[in-house]
Amino acid sequence: MLEATAFDAASFRRAVECVVARLDAYLRDCSTRGLALTDPSALLDAARALMRGEHDPLSPLDEHKLDAIVDLYIRTGIQVHSPGFMGRQFSGVIPLAAVVDLIGSTVNQPSSFYEAAQLPNVAERIMAEELNRFIGWTPGRSAMVTTSGASLANLTALLAARNDRFPQLWSEGLASLGGEARPAIAMGEDAHYSISRAAGILGIGGEQIVRLPMNRQRQIRADGVRAALRAAAGRGLRVFCLVGSAGTTPVGAFDPIGPLATVAEEEGLWLHVDAAHGASLLVSDRLRHKLHGIERADSFSWDAHKMMFVPAMCTLLFYRDKEKSYGAFRQDASYVFEREPDAYSAFESAAQSFECTKRPLIMGLWVLWALYGRSIFAKKIEYLCRLAADARRILGEQPDFEALHEPEANILCFRYAPVNLRKPAPPDFQVAIRNRIRRAGRFFISKVDLDGETALRVVFMNHRTDTGHFRMLLDEIRAAGRAVLAGADGDA
């Protein structure tokens, strides 16, 4: 036996009480605030100062130090619960989901295997069935696998696609193709970087990515896909997978999934949809139509830590055909995989998951769904998409702003473009504005490159944000822009 207060339940309770007091105040704070951007070396010193030297294992928890750490953690972080947070696709969480993570991290039941995490494995099955109500696949025929982020979900799906079309490559490797036509992936220009990364990782190579033409709304032009595929074949490429997005990271565009599915079916391609951001719209009766055709995709990814408002990360990877979900990874590992599936292993995801040890990712989402039902998700998503439409309308009323697209979800990109300037705006004008806004610490927005030019980008993730906040943001952008033009800004 080893005695140390660190292992005691009493320390646990004291730590919770200390932490919850801070978190409660944090969640009650509705002020409009962005980021308190801190110099890393100053923060390094502050954090180092909170570390103590060697510790007497029998002395009690140092609540004072813990409190100071929590305070620093909260103050220096991105303020996802503030109406001033409009910059990224992760969210202020529904607080109960964070409490569920406390349970998960205390009882520590990794969920790849049924025997280690029985309820999480069952909850995965339940959520797969619940969410399939909005997809519409034949019950029991499809599969859902939880994984650690959409980059991993996209990689896994592309791997399943590669192995489905070229089953020998898992063992023989791509070098065995020996100068024959090269495996390739077709995707839209605005697909997430994890797709092109996956081409590099999987041995396909970035040069074997076929970029599909976009329309003005930055959606894939389905009528241009066949020509692109023919051109690719002419260059010796064998496209096996077509990747759509719903919606894209830069502007939240939804590719036309139905027409893409038609092409994929006719050409014998695997259709994967990166719906990390947009799949949550499925739970809304009003917005589901944006994903029309998703039931014809072979696979799609869905980040619940985006618009289902659970803590990062909780990614769901769906396969239309359950059998294909077993094709991504294949090997033998006796200490984990049962040779013969039994009633237990039928419920577990080890053979379909990249991870061996995996957090019980589903639990936050399931508990929210169990206690609150679908409506809070649907209502919040509808509110955020409506807010983006309202913001677009407001932009249209401002002569000194230029909207770059019609928002399809909760992302809106635009530029501050005042007319009649005495001299042209500097080349990094939008970046300089964004940095100035960030530094001012009242709003947090992002930037994006569209066709080689930088724009400002807001992502509405918070139901506390309203059009009043957006108008305040525009005023702050104007002030920042004027300061930049006046040369008052040293920092680009």
Next chain:
Amino acid sequence: MLEATAFDAASFRRAVECVVARLDAYLRDCSTRGLALTDPSALLDAARALMRGEHDPLSPLDEHKLDAIVDLYIRTGIQVHSPGFMGRQFSGVIPLAAVVDLIGSTVNQPSSFYEAAQLPNVAERIMAEELNRFIGWTPGRSAMVTTSGASLANLTALLAARNDRFPQLWSEGLASLGGEARPAIAMGEDAHYSISRAAGILGIGGEQIVRLPMNRQRQIRADGVRAALRAAAGRGLRVFCLVGSAGTTPVGAFDPIGPLATVAEEEGLWLHVDAAHGASLLVSDRLRHKLHGIERADSFSWDAHKMMFVPAMCTLLFYRDKEKSYGAFRQDASYVFEREPDAYSAFESAAQSFECTKRPLIMGLWVLWALYGRSIFAKKIEYLCRLAADARRILGEQPDFEALHEPEANILCFRYAPVNLRKPAPPDFQVAIRNRIRRAGRFFISKVDLDGETALRVVFMNHRTDTGHFRMLLDEIRAAGRAVLAGADGDA
């Protein structure tokens, strides 16, 4: 604005109080217990019964339902905090680390980018420096990246190795090699399945894995590596990476890292060490020698959710040469990557991490380290390794048990092998025993295949477990074995 009690701080506080009452009782329970293995369909019904239908968004949190969910979650899970838990390499956590996850999940600061999670990024830098005290690299020259599990860390390291040796493959793909010599990886027979999986994923192919000979202790025989490499070259393979383990998953064997490093240096190979399980021994002055030579590895992985006792997952990937850590992934994505690194981006891991959104994985470990220092880790690890040695000695005193190796860390494999049986034991004797133990619900142990035969396996992860519990386990194995031999066991 959208009103719903689900978003309120008051609901958060009520949920925490409800949950903490259960978790406190759970952590106080020192009883010896294994798994309450439940039929999945019965659990499915129980979980479904806890879901309510549509919810009035203004009604308060249903604490009764939440309490029932927590109770079910705890009861049906693997009992990592019980002395009866001896089956897997994840651990009963140091409770404060779970509380830190509550903070992380509430404030939701994904940590790939400095601006989103300033303190986590700084804490990564601090822990890299703290842990490097036990590795010994020149300060500032190496890199540490957090990632979601050792499977991902191993994949990332192998990718960095592949891209280092064959830089053109990221763009051109492996098919471009066109029948030339094929890239290959050399590893021990007992390397974790994520290594051979990585060969499949990266397009190298499982056939390009060179399996290195082992000694009786199931360590790689360093004196056999060169011959294996020559034979591989003769088959047209270009081995670019040598993978050692410290320790292996089946028996916890530590490959001889120093001698492997010598071969790797002479042959121009990347040396990666999968030290997911064993790297934690570095923090112990008594046990560090097991990893002698680790400072000569190009990369190694370290699961803090194993023997640093934080919740799954917290994996650290170390690179000796910081520059090489940027070689795993390369592409452009304007909305996340700055074109020019600045004081902030120098602290962030987005370019080195597989994940785009990533949990602030380091925070539990850093807070424990800050408040408790190194000693609780070192003492607990030393206790667990000593317990394995004691258990080995106890086994040696039992004529009806057969130990299969000398434990090098906290893993011990053995068989129940009673002599003078009237008829031979059935072929699945050890599996039947293991399943019977699992069903009895007092101890949780695992099984492992060694050279095609199944053995029992214990992993000591809990300081509450002592030799008395191990003796009780042996008695229970005897009783289970007798019952199996008597044919009282229908379930293999």
